[in-house]
Amino acid sequence: MLAAVGFGLWHIGQNQAWAQLQVVPQLEFVAPEFSWQAVASISVPLFIVTMASQNIPGVAVLNSFGYQLPWRPSMILTGIGSAAGALFGGHAINLAAITAALAAGEQAGENPKLRWRAAASSGIFYLLFGACGALIVSVANTSPEGLFQAAAGLALLATLGSSLVGAMGDAAWRLSALVTVLVAAGNLTLFGIGGAFWALVAGLLTHFIAERNARR
Numbered sequence: 001m002l003a004a005v006g007f008g009l010w011h012i013g014q015n016q017a018w019a020q021l022q023v024v025p026q027l028e029f030v031a032p033e034f035s036w037q038a039v040a041s042i043s044v045p046l047f048i049v050t051m052a053s054q055n056i057p058g059v060a061v062l063n064s065f066g067y068q069l070p071w072r073p074s075m076i077l078t079g080i081g082s083a084a085g086a087l088f089g090g091h092a093i094n095l096a097a098i099t100a101a102l103a104a105g106e107q108a109g110e111n112p113k114l115r116w117r118a119a120a121s122s123g124i125f126y127l128l129f130g131a132c133g134a135l136i137v138s139v140a141n142t143s144p145e146g147l148f149q150a151a152a153g154l155a156l157l158a159t160l161g162s163s164l165v166g167a168m169g170d171a172a173w174r175l176s177a178l179v180t181v182l183v184a185a186g187n188l189t190l191f192g193i194g195g196a197f198w199a200l201v202a203g204l205l206t207h208f209i210a211e212r213n214a215r216r
Contacts, residue, residue, distance in 0.1 A: 025134035032087060041194035048200065050092045058095025065104040066112060069095075176207035 055075070062069050074095065081093035099122065102108065108118035167177040180203030187195040 025131065030089075037191070037193050041189075041197045045196035045200060046092060050094050054094040054097050057097035058100045061097055061100045062095070062104055067104060172211055173207060175211055176203040179203050179206045 055078070059069050059071065059074075078093045078095065082090075085091070085093055099119075103119040103122060104115060108115040164181070167181070168174045180199045183202045184195050184199035188198045189195060190198060
């Protein structure tokens with residue numbers, strides 16, 4: 001991604017398009033609006049993904065490093081934080097399995113009681129990175145079309161591969177996992193509800209109709 005930013009800046013310099021860059025972000029109020037389509041296509045799939053791929057693995061990662069996390073207070077706190085952050089367009093606040101592993105492991109310090117400093121410094125970096133969001137977005141918009149999408153896709157290839165291996169590792173769920181991936185990739189939209197919801201529905205139906213009956 002840093003290479004894409006560098007190439008984008010080089011492209012902007014070649015075309016003398018510096019005036020199109022926006023360095024300082026602009027705040028704009030958007031009134032919240034309830035939508036059942038958004039609940040079905042965004043909230044429900046995002047909740048399931050957050051619980052399955054972040055919160056539960058995050059607790060397991062912390063426990064593996066000797067940190068006993070209280071489950072109920074953690075879920076209440078992250079839930080309140082997610083509800084508050086949603087008013088500002090924020091993503092769901094969670095235990096972040098990968099980030100937890102980085103901040104809780106031995107590479108974050110020999111003394112487990114002082115490893116919180118790694119998490120705090122990461123939070124500061126995220127805030128600084130967020131303050132540069134307008135600049136990064138303007139660089140992406142001014143860069144050649146598809147540059148940042150290609151960079152993001154290449155960066156996620158390893159994650160996609162490991163996710164597919166994990167999803168299809170269990171033969172009892174292999175067909176339903178494949179159907180879920182294909183429907184999500186097709187981004188099927190029905191009744192104003194996006195593909196993430198229908199991918200879950202298609203995967204569960206495939207499992208209960210084909211795989212579950214086959215085991216019986």
